[in-house]
């Protein structure tokens with residue numbers, strides 16, 4: 001039996017030298033592989049706050065964008081239900097852990113997906129049999145391959161992080177915790193654990209992991225996250241305790257049911273179990289696995305980067321499975337300069353914002369205001385200001401003016417354009433460039449750049465309206481063809497804007513699509529390929545353009561009364 005813990009850490013072992021494990025190509029044997037995107041699975045110790053909704057929103061925008069690229073997409077999210085954190089919360093609420101998890105999933109985690117308009121294809125719960133059975137099977141495979149052995153763990157454990165801690169992860173407590181060592185993230189004392197556990201030979205994978213990062217410089221993103229992970233692994237890895245024996249809320253270790261699987265080992269496997277990992281060839285699970293594996297991107301908050309960029313690929317290497325193409329670590333939503341968190345009671349529920357601004361504005365705001373990968377603070381004033389300037393006055397006003405003018409001057413039927421001038425040619429070139437730029441930006445998860453590019457186009461079209469003064473043209477019957485050209489140009493620009501913004505603001509853009517008469521003439525907005533957006537002249541002339549509900553009502557006015 002070997003002894004472990006931060007006091008018994010092994011030095012960096014440079015014996016292992018293997019070939020890098022390049023990311024798998026985007027083709028599987030059955031044809032093009034589906035784009036597989038995941039969120040972390042969320043602890044059910046409490047209800048979601050906007051930090052959780054932020055990750056899911058980003059994943060949803062990415063999934064919708066790739067669907068509009070015409071790709072097969074699989075978008076997975078779910079809940080992480082085992083471990084001491086959930087067990088303690090359930091106990092504090094006089095509930096059995098399974099009942100507690102059921103209640104939280106039904107009343108909080110599933111409803112928030114509706115609230116933020118998520119289009120996930122699946123929702124995995126770690127207490128489902130499809131998960132627990134495959135985790136046991138995976139673990140047995142690793143044990144049979146000699147990757148798991150029995151040892152003793154002794155050291156600090158933070159239940160908030162559900163993580164075995166190293167000395168550098170702790171700091172001196174203050175206030176109530178003065179004189180104690182506390183977790184840097186949770187600011188609370190850690191437990192001292194001394195247990196006989198099962199260990200995974202993580203230390204053996206340091207060199208292979210480093211070779212993997214080197215061969216795949218975007219396997220961990222953004223670059224700051226990549227550098228952090230490489231530097232962490234260069235300092236050497238310790239073997240990982242992957243079971244716990246002092247409580248029973250978890251998946252039993254198949255060969256030693258007195259122990260339960262360590263919650264992170266259990267949770268990381270959701271990405272594998274939810275898509276049929278390990279299933280017999282010819283079964284529906286195996287077909288699904290061949291279709292989606294490996295994941296294209298695991299979106300995670302920066303606090304859980306190491307689990308995903310170190311432990312998870314090592315687990316997959318041990319099992320001989322292709323590695324995810326990318327783990328992307330986004331920043332934190334901060335409150336008073338600190339990570340918004342349930343434990344510090346600083347969480348804002350998504351509905352607190354969405355009830356006022358709507359789900360589209362929520363989705364837009366967080367991806368537009370905060371660079372994906374950086375921290376950011378939520379401020380009601382900033383959100384209000386951007387809502388008014390960019391959505392209500394910017395896009396909303398453009399859409400309502402266009403519909404009103406087609407209604408007034410052409411009886412609501414989109415007129416055929418006459419000869420285009422330089423002003424129209426400039427917009428046509430811009431739209432093609434913006435479509436490409438937005439696509440390039442989303443490819444590297446730079447949602448902010450994509451949105452800013454589209455927003456700049458909205459501004460340009462608004463300037464075009466001001467410059468062309470269609471209301472003046474309308475006073476001169478001999479300028480009717482010019483008026484038609486201008487109105488067609490505005491509506492056709494709105495067609496492109498609606499398609500490009502659809503992944504970010506699905507509700508408002510669907511309404512805009514209907515107002516443009518595009519649903520009947522061009523089909524569903526979600527089926528419009530982003531690659532075709534820049535092709536000018538798609539809206540057929542004569543379609544009914546109608547002034548529907550205001551897309552972004554001014555918030556100081558009742559929603560129905562806006563114009």
Ligand code: MSP
Pocket residue numbers: 039040041042043050051052054055080267268269270299300301302303304331332333334339340341
């Ligand atoms: N259960 C684990 C994840 C297991 S994945 C195999 C977990 N759950 S969590 O509920 O605590 O956090 C889930 C995600 O929410 C993490 O990516 C975390 O970074 C994110 N966020 C939690 N608070 C956040 C902010 N204040 N801001 C942004 N994201 C935040 O960790």
